[in-house]
Amino acid sequence: xxxxxxxxxxxxxxxxxxxxxxxxxxxxxxxxxxxxxxxxxxxxxxxxxxxxxxxxxxxxxxxxxxxxxxxxxxxxxxxxx
Numbered sequence: 001x002x003x004x005x006x007x008x009x010x011x012x013x014x015x016x017x018x019x020x021x022x023x024x025x026x027x028x029x030x031x032x033x034x035x036x037x038x039x040x041x042x043x044x045x046x047x048x049x050x051x052x053x054x055x056x057x058x059x060x061x062x063x064x065x066x067x068x069x070x071x072x073x074x075x076x077x078x079x080x081x
Contacts, residue, residue: 024060025066028060028067031052031056032052032053035048
């Protein structure tokens with residue numbers, strides 16, 4: 001699944017974790033996923049995610065744990081299904 005499809009899924013399905021985010025955090029998450037998807041480097045996915053997280057934290061002036069908590073929540077939410 002492409003990351004852009006995940007973004008559409010967040011918007012259309014309205015996952016509980018995503019719907020609880022502030023508009024600023026929703027934009028940061030979408031931006032993070034977009035950055036990972038468009039990263040053409042040969043680095044592994046985890047490195048790409050870490051770079052994207054750092055980038056959006058600086059851009060949106062948010063703490064890294066906020067993004068990491070969201071990822072943990074979405075992962076838990078999907079494991080329950």
